[in-house]
Amino acid sequence: MSGLPEVRGKITENRLLADLTWLRVGGPADYLFQPQDVSDLQDFLRDLDPSVAVFPMGVGSNLIIRDGGLRAVVIRMGRGFNQIEVEGNRVTAGVAALDAHVARKAAEQGVDLTFLRTIPGAIGGAVCMNAGCYGSYIADVFVSAKAVTRGGELVTLTADDLNFQYRQSDLPGGWVLVEATFEGPSGDPEELSARMQSQLEKRDATQPTKDRSAGSTFRNPAGFSSTGRADDVHDLKAWKVIDDAGMRGARVGGAQMSEKHSNFMINTGDATAADLENLGEEVRKKVFENSGIELQWEIKRIGEYD
CATH class of the missing domain: 3.30.465.10 (Uridine Diphospho-n-acetylenolpyruvylglucosamine Reductase; domain 3)
Structure with a gap:
């Protein structure tokens, strides 16, 4: 690839990213780099022009890539x-x-x-x-x-x-x-195996696991003793304030807040990234108007608008 370092892994130019995310939305990245191993990654980052943006991407389970894609090298790890x-x-x-x-x-x-x-x-x-x-x-x-x-x-x-x-x-x-x-x-x-099986059954009973979602859409609001750290109190649940604002099942285009769990945003089949993000912002607006609580996104949103 012109202007990019030589690698032992794989570089793909203008790679659409929608199929790499759980929500199945998003435009192309300038490049997708899949390093073969750690040393391949080290060499690539060392030799890459410092002005070129990089974005490490996992399995896309908690991510909205906007419809305009990413002007960056997306780095995605594989079997190595x-x-x-x-x-x-x-x-x-x-x-x-x-x-x-x-x-x-x-x-x-x-x-x-x-x-x-x-x-x-x-x-x-x-x-x-x-x-x-x-x-x-x-x-x-x-x-x-x-x-x-x-x-x-x-x-x-x-x-x-x-x-x-x-x-x-x-x-x-x-x-x-x-x-x-x-x-x-x-x-x-x-005992550990039995506990995990119980957790799976509880999850499947309460969450839309068969739909295209990205897990929880918003963070649970902080409790009264919150300090911002991992041991915070978050007894107030995002789904509850979404329900109270009347947004369970709300839709924008192909995006919907799940009827089964209102803090899960789902792609019903033809949603764009804009549909999903606009729905999320509408939920945040209605919750703030109803309760004064400003929900914070848990799903990461990146890229350019189309």
């Missing part, structure tokens, strides 16, 4: 980054390893990371978003992570470096996570 290793109570996983696979592999070895079982997406996104469920967060089990800087240096990050907060962390722009290590409590494999 999905390893899972368990040693004692520590679990090290590549950023492309699915959260559910990490939870299952850990449980088989008697390590309790069961909260990851029902979280959509891969480990890279889970770390960046400080993903959590059932009162547990990535920050609670995090040991360290490895990342490649925009200049191509491989560094090790601690929890202090990432400054975990509710549904977010402070990974510097342009840095790309490659793996993370967690430490969970011990547990009986059979």
Whole structure:
């Protein structure tokens, strides 16, 4: 590719991204780079013109890419980054390893990371978003992570470096996570397996798991004792304030707030990214008018408007 470094992985120009996201919307990226391994990624970032924007992308489970696409190199990790290793109570996983696979592999070895079982997406996104469920967060089990800087240096990050907060962390722009290590409590494999099965049944009963969605659309509003950190109180639920504002089932074009769970936005089949984002903003407006609560997006929105 003209102007881009030589790589051992794969570079695709003007790559449409809609099929790489769970919501199936979005325009093209200037380039999509799929590195073969960590050293391939290091070399690419080191030699890439510093003025070229990069965007690390996971499995697109919590993402709206706008219809105009991305003027950037999107970096997407594949098989070279999905390893899972368990040693004692520590679990090290590549950023492309699915959260559910990490939870299952850990449980088989008697390590309790069961909260990851029902979280959509891969480990890279889970770390960046400080993903959590059932009162547990990535920050609670995090040991360290490895990342490649925009200049191509491989560094090790601690929890202090990432400054975990509710549904977010402070990974510097342009840095790309490659793996993370967690430490969970011990547990009986059979009991852990049964717990995960129960979680799955509860999820399927309450969430639109068969529809095209990106998980929770908005963060739960902070409680009275909130400090902005991972142990915040978020007893007030986003779905409740959405319901109170009369927005369960609301639609814009092909986008709809799910009738089954009103904090899930779904693509009913022909939604554009604009439909989804406009619906979300309409929900935020109605909730604020009804309750004075300003909902914050949990789904990441990036790219240019069409």
